[in-house]
Amino acid sequence: MLRSAFSVITKILPVRTAKAHCDGPCGVYDPASARVAAEAVLSMTKKLLAMEPPQNSDPIAWATYNNTFSRYVAIKEEQAKEAKQELLILWTDYFKPEHLSTYPDLHDTFWKAAKLCSACKVNIDQAKAEELMQAVEKIHYMFWNSKGRADNWITAS
Amino acid sequence: MLRSAFSVITKILPVRTAKAHCDGPCGVYDPASARVAAEAVLSMTKKLLAMEPPQNSDPIAWATYNNTFSRYVAIKEEQAKEAKQELLILWTDYFKPEHLSTYPDLHDTFWKAAKLCSACKVNIDQAKAEELMQAVEKIHYMFWNSKGRADNWITAS
Amino acid sequence: MLRSAFSVITKILPVRTAKAHCDGPCGVYDPASARVAAEAVLSMTKKLLAMEPPQNSDPIAWATYNNTFSRYVAIKEEQAKEAKQELLILWTDYFKPEHLSTYPDLHDTFWKAAKLCSACKVNIDQAKAEELMQAVEKIHYMFWNSKGRADNWITAS
Amino acid sequence: MLRSAFSVITKILPVRTAKAHCDGPCGVYDPASARVAAEAVLSMTKKLLAMEPPQNSDPIAWATYNNTFSRYVAIKEEQAKEAKQELLILWTDYFKPEHLSTYPDLHDTFWKAAKLCSACKVNIDQAKAEELMQAVEKIHYMFWNSKGRADNWITAS
Amino acid sequence: MLRSAFSVITKILPVRTAKAHCDGPCGVYDPASARVAAEAVLSMTKKLLAMEPPQNSDPIAWATYNNTFSRYVAIKEEQAKEAKQELLILWTDYFKPEHLSTYPDLHDTFWKAAKLCSACKVNIDQAKAEELMQAVEKIHYMFWNSKGRADNWITAS
Amino acid sequence: MLRSAFSVITKILPVRTAKAHCDGPCGVYDPASARVAAEAVLSMTKKLLAMEPPQNSDPIAWATYNNTFSRYVAIKEEQAKEAKQELLILWTDYFKPEHLSTYPDLHDTFWKAAKLCSACKVNIDQAKAEELMQAVEKIHYMFWNSKGRADNWITAS
Numbered sequence: 025m026l027r028s029a030f031s032v033i034t035k036i037l038p039v040r041t042a043k044a045h046c047d048g049p050c051g052v053y054d055p056a057s058a059r060v061a062a063e064a065v066l067s068m069t070k071k072l073l074a075m076e077p078p079q080n081s082d083p084i085a086w087a088t089y090n091n092t093f094s095r096y097v098a099i100k101e102e103q104a105k106e107a108k109q110e111l112l113i114l115w116t117d118y119f120k121p122e123h124l125s126t127y128p129d130l131h132d133t134f135w136k137a138a139k140l141c142s143a144c145k146v147n148i149d150q151a152k153a154e155e156l157m158q159a160v161e162k163i164h165y166m167f168w169n170s171k172g173r174a175d176n177w178i179t180a181s
Numbered sequence: 182m183l184r185s186a187f188s189v190i191t192k193i194l195p196v197r198t199a200k201a202h203c204d205g206p207c208g209v210y211d212p213a214s215a216r217v218a219a220e221a222v223l224s225m226t227k228k229l230l231a232m233e234p235p236q237n238s239d240p241i242a243w244a245t246y247n248n249t250f251s252r253y254v255a256i257k258e259e260q261a262k263e264a265k266q267e268l269l270i271l272w273t274d275y276f277k278p279e280h281l282s283t284y285p286d287l288h289d290t291f292w293k294a295a296k297l298c299s300a301c302k303v304n305i306d307q308a309k310a311e312e313l314m315q316a317v318e319k320i321h322y323m324f325w326n327s328k329g330r331a332d333n334w335i336t337a338s
Numbered sequence: 339m340l341r342s343a344f345s346v347i348t349k350i351l352p353v354r355t356a357k358a359h360c361d362g363p364c365g366v367y368d369p370a371s372a373r374v375a376a377e378a379v380l381s382m383t384k385k386l387l388a389m390e391p392p393q394n395s396d397p398i399a400w401a402t403y404n405n406t407f408s409r410y411v412a413i414k415e416e417q418a419k420e421a422k423q424e425l426l427i428l429w430t431d432y433f434k435p436e437h438l439s440t441y442p443d444l445h446d447t448f449w450k451a452a453k454l455c456s457a458c459k460v461n462i463d464q465a466k467a468e469e470l471m472q473a474v475e476k477i478h479y480m481f482w483n484s485k486g487r488a489d490n491w492i493t494a495s
Numbered sequence: 496m497l498r499s500a501f502s503v504i505t506k507i508l509p510v511r512t513a514k515a516h517c518d519g520p521c522g523v524y525d526p527a528s529a530r531v532a533a534e535a536v537l538s539m540t541k542k543l544l545a546m547e548p549p550q551n552s553d554p555i556a557w558a559t560y561n562n563t564f565s566r567y568v569a570i571k572e573e574q575a576k577e578a579k580q581e582l583l584i585l586w587t588d589y590f591k592p593e594h595l596s597t598y599p600d601l602h603d604t605f606w607k608a609a610k611l612c613s614a615c616k617v618n619i620d621q622a623k624a625e626e627l628m629q630a631v632e633k634i635h636y637m638f639w640n641s642k643g644r645a646d647n648w649i650t651a652s
Numbered sequence: 653m654l655r656s657a658f659s660v661i662t663k664i665l666p667v668r669t670a671k672a673h674c675d676g677p678c679g680v681y682d683p684a685s686a687r688v689a690a691e692a693v694l695s696m697t698k699k700l701l702a703m704e705p706p707q708n709s710d711p712i713a714w715a716t717y718n719n720t721f722s723r724y725v726a727i728k729e730e731q732a733k734e735a736k737q738e739l740l741i742l743w744t745d746y747f748k749p750e751h752l753s754t755y756p757d758l759h760d761t762f763w764k765a766a767k768l769c770s771a772c773k774v775n776i777d778q779a780k781a782e783e784l785m786q787a788v789e790k791i792h793y794m795f796w797n798s799k800g801r802a803d804n805w806i807t808a809s
Numbered sequence: 810m811l812r813s814a815f816s817v818i819t820k821i822l823p824v825r826t827a828k829a830h831c832d833g834p835c836g837v838y839d840p841a842s843a844r845v846a847a848e849a850v851l852s853m854t855k856k857l858l859a860m861e862p863p864q865n866s867d868p869i870a871w872a873t874y875n876n877t878f879s880r881y882v883a884i885k886e887e888q889a890k891e892a893k894q895e896l897l898i899l900w901t902d903y904f905k906p907e908h909l910s911t912y913p914d915l916h917d918t919f920w921k922a923a924k925l926c927s928a929c930k931v932n933i934d935q936a937k938a939e940e941l942m943q944a945v946e947k948i949h950y951m952f953w954n955s956k957g958r959a960d961n962w963i964t965a966s
Contacts, residue, residue: 064366075558086705087776097561097562098729112273213525252930303406303409389872430767586920617720687841
């Protein structure tokens with residue numbers, strides 16, 4: 025950059041704000057990301073509930089059980105965090121003040137959905153995991169409706 | 182574990198929910214984490230506004246300027262994300278429905294603070310960065326007040 | 339765990355393998371995750387190509403331009419990595435040897451798709467970004483076909 | 496950038512170093528970040544020590560216990576890593592050679608603190624977790640003292 | 653940048669592709685990174701197989717055992733993911749179409765190696781962990797051979 | 810676990826410490842990880858110094874240059890952080906107090922190496938990047954010597 029007037033300009037103008045013409049991180053928004061994570065939470069929850077500890081003292085069987093149980097809890101944790109993160113991106117970055125008149129319960133819907141993600145971490149709770157799926161579905165329709173689209177709610181599993 | 186009645190139990194009882202006795206991830210909550218990140222956002226914003234491109238064509242000077250500018254933008258981005266994340270942890274994990282009567286503007290306060298984090302990413306805007314500091318300060322007092330404490334708002338820089 | 343025969347068992351049996359009954363990380367697979375990231379790559383590529391540097395020496399305008407350009411390149415980079423990661427999860431974790439007869443070009447399809455992700459990072463190339471979308475679409479149909487489903491290819495943007 | 500002499504310059508001058516005018520990543524330093532993580536390590540350690548396995552064979556009770564135990568260990572691990580990282584940032588980025596005369600035991604103080612973070616991961620050890628809090632407190636006073644400030648050591652929990 | 657003809661240029665030329673002169677992320681490739689992670693997977697697998705649960709009901713002994721078991725499973729998981737990631741970087745970023753004639757089984761070699769990483773996560777399987785080491789060794793020789801070097805396969809442990 | 814005396818035990822014994830029999834995170838240590846990252850820092854530094862901005866106003870050429878410059882700075886940053894992290898793992902986790910007599914300058918060696926990582930981030934400085942390679946080499950020999958091995962220092966590039 026060759027700007028001969030630069031040093032003059034910096035002293036005259038209060039150089040306090042440099043505004044971009046684009047708002048937001050310009051990503052593409054899609055509740056599908058939150059949905060996939062929520063499906064994984066429900067899947068891991070069911071697998072954990074279905075696990076049967078060994079009937080005997082076989083050390084190999086116990087090591088296997090513990091290895092699997094540990095991993096499932098960790099994956100459930102990670103997917104619940106992912107779901108929460110994806111939902112919050114929609115709340116903070118996609119939805120704007122002008123949406124509040126159409127969706128007056130916007131904040132509460134997202135707050136509850138986020139708290140369901142926590143509940144699924146803290147417990148192995150299939151009812152909560154199913155509630156989370158319903159919360160994401162509600163948000164899915166709210167989102168597409170705000171864009172004038174009626175995309176169906178389709179799950180992968 | 183030796184549980185001889187296990188196989189009987191699993192068939193009789195509907196094994197749908199395993200509830201923990203502890204709620205939440207049991208971390209320690211402190212708005213200091215969000216404050217430190219917000220201070221960094223303001224610091225990087227000021228440094229970016231203070232940068233002067235080289236007056237001449239010196240390639241070394243230009244490479245330096247570009248290296249520094251790039252890095253400052255990246256650090257500002259990272260700290261703004263960190264601030265947003267830390268604030269949202271307080272909103273989703275710390276505050277509970279019973280807090281809504283004492284802090285009726287809870288959701289809106291956090292929503293605005295999160296949107297200020299975005300604004301600081303998208304622009305190099307000292308006014309917004311200072312507004313973010315004020316938003317975090319408001320949340321600081323809301324948080325400690327809810328715990329019956331009056332910790333002072335003290336910044337590191 | 340009370341296992342009185344434990345110490346005996348460990349010395350008699352070669353304790354070399356503890357096998358789990360479940361295969362894979364048991365996540366839920368959906369090409370939607372790769373699609374969303376690829377859409378973001380294309381979106382950022384278009385925005386970058388549309389950016390106009392300031393016509394003058396205005397330092398604020400230049401700081402804004404550089405801040406935005408930097409951020410867009412970083413988001414394009416991050417989304418291209420995300421797309422590659424999501425595609426590779428499908429290749430390594432979902433597809434199995436038995437799929438090779440139905441999809442003999444499986445490896446090459448994924449290799450090319452991954453290399454398109456790299457090309458989109460290295461260049462600001464709308465043609466490559468559109469090729470990446472087509473690669474993900476091909477994988478979308480391959481994936482759902484392997485599950486006996488015919489889910490439509492629907493994009494968010 | 497319009498630099499007509501560029502190609503000449505690059506061939507004449509050995510273009511080996513492009514120096515920035517600013518040193519360090521320019522973040523804001525505050526031992527509060529390490530403190531919060533250390534508090535979480537102590538908190539998780541106490542919760543783990545307080546956990547009581549079920550008295551019976553109830554599979555739900557056992558799944559709950561294992562889910563919670565797993566999660567607490569993972570959070571303790573993550574917070575211990577966070578504490579170590581934050582402490583090391585202060586050691587490598589904030590403290591400079593000129594500080595060694597005032598704080599001759601600087602290196603050893605940080606080395607021991609980092610090793611306490613490891614000890615808290617490897618064991619469920621309340622004594623070590625409390626020692627870690629004391630190590631962070633010592634560093635807190637060393638840090639603020641080096642800045643000519645006397646900020647109090649205040650914990651969130 | 654002072655470019656007076658800018659606005660004219662953008663309207664005349666189809667501004668669709670901005671090509672860089674460098675291909676790839678320009679990192680340095682070395683199978684050592686995958687080797688170190690695979691060594692850790694084998695190490696953790698052996699430690700897990702060597703663990704002996706307490707012979708009695710001592711709660712402290714049980715908490716210790718569970719803390720250690722959990723951590724080892726988590727480290728095994730993390731290292732297996734790391735090994736997979738490092739291997740896939742070589743496959744997608746280093747190897748090119750021109751390598752296929754010399755290494756016709758390239759894709760299958762990497763696919764199998766990635767699936768071995770998964771197997772080591774899902775099971776505590778020393779045979780699979782040793783197979784993974786052999787897979788990484790095969791790739792080590794394929795890689796260095798493609799560069800006209802004959803670096804020895806040397807392990808850290 | 811069936812432990813009928815559990816409730817009695819917890820009240821009699823001060824249940825404060827659950828000690829593991831294994832020390833450290835049990836990973837495999839190898840300075841190769843730090844070496845690969847340091848090689849990448851040097852590589853990116855050289856590429857950045859070799860970049861030539863376009864001679865003209867061509868917007869495509871400028872977008873390409875900026876995209877590449879940005880990416881190289883980001884990769885240099887990431888690799889410098891990686892190098893620092895890998896070095897610090899050796900300092901905090903591998904080296905023990907008993908090593909201080911053999912390597913009295915241990916702390917200072919690592920402190921300087923970490924500060925070189927920072928210098929390579931802050932500047933585009935080939936001399937510092939080469940110094941970093943030498944620091945890692947010194948640590949390589951210190952490490953293998955402490956294990957009674959004499960592994961050669963071999964670089965990938």
